[in-house]
Amino acid sequence: LLGIHTEETRIERDAGTPVFIAALFIIARTWKQPRCPSADEWIRKLWYIYTMEYYSAIKKNTFESVLMRWMKLEPIYRVK
Secondary structure, three states: OOOOOOHHHHHHHHHOHHHHHHHHHHHHHHHHOOOOOOHHHHHHHHHHHHHHHHHHHHHHOOHHHHHHHHHHHHHHHHOO
């Protein structure tokens, strides 16, 4: 009985194969979609970059150049 398959068993077993393949294509399609970061995630990353530049500028005494660079970005933040 083990290892003996009838035609009916093969048909039932093979019936799920197209559904499985379709599911794999759907999963692969969603994995390849470009992911846009949420606003909260974007702000956290920007704040991290700002903080790291700020502290490295304090160490090097080049605070003015970092401040001027971030001041140029200020109008972008105020756009609604």
